[in-house]
Amino acid sequence: MAVYRANGIVLRRTNFGETDRILTLYTREHGRLSAIAKGSRRPVSRLAAATELFNYGRYLLATGRNLDVVTQSETRESFPNIRNDIHRIAYSTYIVELVNGVVEDRDPNYELFDTILSCLYLLEGGVDPEIVTRSFELQLMMISGYRPHLESCARCGAPPPKEKIGFSPSVGGVVCENCGDLPEDTIPIHRQTLDMMAKLLTAEPAEIRDLRMSNGIRVEMANVMRWYIRYRLERELKSSEFIQALKSGANK
Numbered sequence: 001m002a003v004y005r006a007n008g009i010v011l012r013r014t015n016f017g018e019t020d021r022i023l024t025l026y027t028r029e030h031g032r033l034s035a036i037a038k039g040s041r042r043p044v045s046r047l048a049a050a051t052e053l054f055n056y057g058r059y060l061l062a063t064g065r066n067l068d069v070v071t072q073s074e075t076r077e078s079f080p081n082i083r084n085d086i087h088r089i090a091y092s093t094y095i096v097e098l099v100n101g102v103v104e105d106r107d108p109n110y111e112l113f114d115t116i117l118s119c120l121y122l123l124e125g126g127v128d129p130e131i132v133t134r135s136f137e138l139q140l141m142m143i144s145g146y147r148p149h150l151e152s153c154a155r156c157g158a159p160p161p162k163e164k165i166g167f168s169p170s171v172g173g174v175v176c177e178n179c180g181d182l183p184e185d186t187i188p189i190h191r192q193t194l195d196m197m198a199k200l201l202t203a204e205p206a207e208i209r210d211l212r213m214s215n216g217i218r219v220e221m222a223n224v225m226r227w228y229i230r231y232r233l234e235r236e237l238k239s240s241e242f243i244q245a246l247k248s249g250a251n252k
């Protein structure tokens, strides 16, 4: 069997057989891959820690006939603070599910890998999980070639009006009324939300740590990003609904 190394993050894990787990890893070197961690559900297993969700580690893998096999692993970060907080788990789950929904197997992307890792470290460090998640969504859209057009009208290039700004997922950004009827999917958006989105598109991790968002901006940006991602991915992500459920639960 050919053996290879990879730095990976656990996106998913499923129980298999009596004591095994099948992992979905997003690796820096090989992109997404599935591998079996034999015996990893035994309490004494040396592989147990490396099969935890979000675990970031070095994996030694062997090419199998059907499925590759995790032969050794070394955890570099297990993200204990994320694991101990139901909100952080929910947002981190959403991030890894989003990744799982957009990537293809064995199609590495260093930029995406580093962005996921940087977001997990921000969440681990106690940074506002909603801001981290919105930043991740925008980075992901940018890396996927869907950077939203925010600086001017995406149709005519005119500066966006001071009031009554609209964002159209199908057009891919801000639209104005001067160049035609607003598309049916236009979502009203305030200037402050637009400015925050523009800031998040270029913000370094250290800057994200210091950002503050009003409730109004949070609600509006979550809505715009939800529809934009939905338009691009053409399906609703399960854990996005999970977060909505969690929020409505918290408001009761």
Ligand SMILES: [Zn+2]
Pocket (backbone or CB within 6 Å): 153, 154, 155, 156, 157, 158, 175, 176, 177, 178, 179, 180
């Ligand atoms: Zn226009």
